[in-house]
Amino acid sequence: MxxxxxxxxxxxxxxxxxxxxxxxxxxxxxxxxxxxxxxxxxxxxxxxxxxxxxxxxxxxxxxxxxxNFERYRIASKAIFEILRSYTHLVEPVSIDEGYMDVTEVDMNNDAVSFARSIQDRIIRELDLPCSIGIAPNKFLAKTASNLKKPMGITVLRKRQVNEILWPLPVIDMHGIGESTAKKLETIGIISIGDLANAIPNLLKEKLGKNGVRLQNRANGIDNREVDPESIYDTKSVGNSTTLPFDETNIEDLEKVFIRLSKKVAARLDAKNLAGRSITIHIRDANWKNKTRSKTVTNRLYKEQEINQLALDLFQASWNGDPVRLLGVTVNNVYDKGESVEQLSIFNFEEHAKEEPILKLVEQLQGKFGENSIKRGMKLKKKPSLESKTSFSKDFLDDHDHHK
Missing domain, CATH: 3.40.1170.60 (MutS, DNA mismatch repair protein, domain I)
Incomplete structure (x- = not known):
């Protein structure tokens, strides 16, 4: 869109x-x-x-x-309903963008007219402009959709990659941000063409597996399928805030972390999620960004634990410079109802107390089937305001046909 x-x-x-x-x-x-x-x-x-x-x-x-979140949400849902009227193979990526696999759609061999009919329909029914990229894979389709805005329709064939994409700077490539572009610059890679033709080992050394993946993209190779289910896999829950003025007072910064941790914990609770690691994001007065992360043994979802870990990371990395922005994110999240807590020397006693309950659950499952009873409750996501705070992915719960 x-x-x-x-x-x-x-x-x-x-x-x-x-x-x-x-x-x-x-x-x-x-x-x-x-x-x-x-x-x-x-x-x-x-x-x-x-x-x-x-x-x-x-x-x-x-x-x-x-x-106006509700307004955007209603519009997004209406757009995706239009797209799904052509094929069930629609993958929302965010509130305003998605992929369609139209391989099996009968369009009389005229993809451009087909795309125009979708574009016209979204304008006619919803009065909203969009750009469409037509290509043999996700990466090229996304790239094509960005080449002409607003109301563009662009075809990008694999054989055109070297003439259309290669002359562009790497920062223009989908999937490459400023930090990756700077890393690539240190090894003499300035254009997408440089990336496409670089020595693979050099890229792997500098960027790991991502280097290989990006080189494939630069050559127009992308084998990812359009997956209608993928959007429902939340990977992280975070919150950040730009401070009213550049802050150096540690007590005031600690109060900000309390607020952020409270919001993150509330969103995790609203979605019934827990995480395995935490990341803090610090931006100083000169707009320099710094992130620090820590992986934890047990599931992370409680406000106090999130706050303590965030503060520990901050205190270990802050050099006293004025702070402009702070952020807290819990990563690698999963459904709490499906998690198992790690036993440690500190919590084995409370687990020992529960052993008879676990045995009973096991017996009932053996008699009545695995789904007859579960340890803990797998709660339905709460449709609270807290679960609807992201501009983008949270709204896509609306498209979940499992509900």
Whole structure:
């Protein structure tokens, strides 16, 4: 989708059409960062992630709106329903983007007209613009969809990779961020073509398995299938905040960690998840980013444990520089109902007390079947506000046909 949140607002209120508008997490504060902006705003030099004050300076007539999650969610669901009317092989990637495998769809050998009919239908029914990439695999389709916006339809064939992609800088390639681009630059890889033709061992040495994967992509190779189920595998739950001003007071920073840990724990609880590791994210006043991680033995979901681990990591790595942003993420998450706690010298006694219960559960399962009774309760996800806080993936619970 093109400028999705801004486009939804313009569809909802046609008086906003043709105007420079932006959605900001917190329009009234400095920490208000633009989540997205209309193409009219982009033409004035405004871009996503720009701060509110800077955007207003560049474009004084910019109309700032707070995000309306429910509105975007309804629009997203309607878009995916349209896509699924053509094929069940639709894989949502986020609230405003997805893949379709149309191999088996009868389109009279005219993929471009087929794509145009989808694009026209989304405009006609929902008044929302989108760009479509047509290609033999996911990576090329995603790349093609970015080549022409808004309302673009682009075909990218494997044989065109060397003429269309190779001259571009590596940072333009889907899957490569700033840190990877900088690592590649240290070994003389500047363009996508350099990456495609690099010595494989050199890439493996610098980037590990990811280096091999990225080189394949740069050569137009991607064997991933379109998987309608993949979106429901949450991998991490996190929260971050930009501070109202650059902070050096440790007590105030500790209060921020308490707030972040509380939010992360609430979201884990709302989704009935626990994690295996934690990461903190620190951005200083000079916009330098630092992350620190730790893997834990037992399942991580309690607020106090998350907070303590986050603080320990922070105190071990903070050099006293003013802090602009803090973030806490619990990674490698899984359903609590399916987890088994590791026994340790500290908790074996409480497990020993439960041994008779475990034996009883085993006997009942033997008699009535494995799913007749479970140790612990596998709770249904709570449809609370806490489980709906992400701009992107949390909304995709709406598409889960298992519910």
């Amino acid at each position: 093109n400028s999705f949140y801004a486009s939804v607002e313009q569809a909802h209120d046609p008086s906003l059409k043709g105007k420079a508008i932006a959605i900001a997490g917190n329009p009234k504060e400095r920490r208000g960062i633009l989540v997205t902006c209309s193409y009219e705003a982009r033409a004035r030099g405004v871009y996503t992630t720009m701060s509110v004050w800077e955007a207003k300076r560049k474009c004084p007539e910019l109309i700032l709106l707070p995000p």
